Amino acid sequence: MKKYIGLFTLFQCLVFFAAAQDSSTVVKKGYIPTARIFELLYVPFDVPAGTTEIRVKESYDQMNVNVLNMGVYDSKGDQGITGFRGWSGGAKKEFFITEVAASTGYIAGKITPGTWNVLVYPSGIAPAGLNWMLEITLISGRHQKTFTARPAARQINAVPGWYRGDLHMHSLHSDGRRTVEELVAEAKEKKLDYIISTEHNTNAANLNWGKYNSGNLLIINGEEVTSTRYGHWNAIGLDTKTLIDWRYAPADHVIGKQIEKVHHDGGLAIINHPFYDKGDKTFKFDEQEFDGIEIWNGEWNALNAIALKWWDDLLRKGIRKIAIGASDTHKSSGSPNNLGSPQTVIYAQGLAKDAILEGLKRGKAYIAATHNVALQFTLEYAGKTVGMGEQLPENGTGKAIVHLTVTGCKNTVMTLIGNKGTMASRKIPADTETIHLTIDRDSSSYIRIEIRKEDQAMVALTNPVWL
Known part of the structure; x- marks a missing residue:
């Protein structure tokens, strides 16, 4: 899946120096054909020593169809997670990172010199493809206490x-x-x-x-x-x-x-x-x-x-x-x-x-x-009571008793379900109801409860009790 900028994009890389001597902007452009949807594209840029802030702005055409997700890895590398410094997917078109603060989704801390990579990931591409541009601004200044x-x-x-x-x-x-x-x-x-x-x-x-x-x-x-x-x-x-x-x-x-x-x-x-x-x-x-x-x-x-x-x-x-x-x-x-x-x-x-x-x-x-919805659901067998997620200790035959108390389920239907399907069904007319059901111990490998409204909308459901 991994691709670097030169592998399938036509690109330009331009550097602009801002009026102030402590910042510069790198512009990188490229094109992604529709066949390259879901492929990772790493766009490298160099960060000089003394940099204390990085700002990245992303733009691309046909945003009503195209979707270009974005994240960044620092000079520790993009292999694994050690160099990870943030991800915003398609939710942001720009972000910043400083030593003490960062855009949401990104991680503040020391701006290490070396090669960083913006990761872009197309999850939607128009038939004509996707033209993209990144404006990367590097700012140097006084070092501050790093984020903790x-x-x-x-x-x-x-x-x-x-x-x-x-x-x-x-x-x-x-x-x-x-x-x-x-x-x-x-x-x-x-x-x-x-x-x-x-x-x-x-x-x-x-x-x-x-x-x-x-x-x-x-x-x-x-x-x-x-x-x-x-x-x-x-x-x-x-x-x-x-x-x-x-x-x-x-x-x-x-x-x-x-x-x-x-x-x-x-x-x-x-x-x-x-x-x-x-x-x-x-x-x-x-x-x-x-x-x-x-x-x-x-x-x-x-x-x-x-x-x-x-x-x-x-x-x-x-x-x-x-x-x-x-x-x-x-x-x-x-x-x-x-x-x-x-x-x-x-x-x-x-x-x-x-x-x-x-x-x-x-x-x-x-x-x-x-x-408002609350349940108490247990199974009683041979003097032992177990609840959701629990299991009876041994195989056996005979009768077991299901105990169910529900609150906040007025005018619903309770269904007891096992591995062979529905085992019992009861209407719940009042806000609070207690139901006791007798089942054969060996009738199913598990039982669970569903409570639904008349239109089948779910009100509650349980994890199984294991028989």
Whole structure:
């Protein structure tokens, strides 16, 4: 996938010196034919010693069709992640980096001399191709104290219980329309216990979440690893400075190594919206490498229903994957992706990063459309009671009793589902209902719950209890 500027572009490189002696501007131009869509193009430029600020401005034609994503790597190199200094995808047309500050999505710090590279990545090209231009301004000045990361708190309390949160969201650090301050304020207003930061292909937001530490909202680091060509996935539970690379294809057979990095931090790898476009499976990596699947993204719709069926088919084949729901929110209102809708409710040993991730890893979680929806779902057999994500200790026969208490589900229908399909169905006429069902112990390898409105819109669904 990797290409440098001279390999398939016609380009010009011009240097302009500004009126002040401490700055210069390099202009680079090129052309990308439509056949080169989704190929990486590295545009090198030299940074002299003494540079304290870099400004890059991108422009290209036919922006209503063409899409040119952008990021930058410093003199440590573009192989791997050591030289990574930021990514904004198609959300920005210009950025700056200084020793103490940077545009959202980019990382402040020492401007090391040597060859840097702007990475451009076309994810949309008109039939006539894409003409592009980069204006790169280098400014020298007085050196300042370099940027220092402020990590998010890892724990708020050690109280066991059910905690509500959103695992997928975007701010101005990628293609969102909110500041991180606005995102935090809205999460608190909606009474979320935790949020997970998942900006596209950058850890810039994760370096500053410590500014927003509080006693009632846990912020967990993450990243949406985004390859337009091969699909998106969330690396959740990352350390502050961890970055997961996205520049590879399924044929490179490196996805396992990337997920190992996530697991090294105690995190999980979650497939995002696997049927994102017109019902076709847009996720191209091997799903068996991943820990879970985002089967409910934003407002319930037909694409979520397809993702749910795919997950259920995997369960029936004995392939266990955690089911999560998340908003994928980008703005505060006016879209089907509102923060906290849906939300993943996790039983954890405390409101702490490790506890939340451990609860999710074990499948002790359900998905709720709103904050008002709550479930208690257990299975009783031979004197033992197990819940979501848990498994009965041995094979057996006889009767087992399903216990379900729901709140906030008035005028809905509950369906009990096993590996052979629907096992039982009950109407829920009141806001709070308790249901007890008797099933044969050996009738299914697992059971799970769905609660829907009359129009089939999902209100809640659970991870399985394993028989």
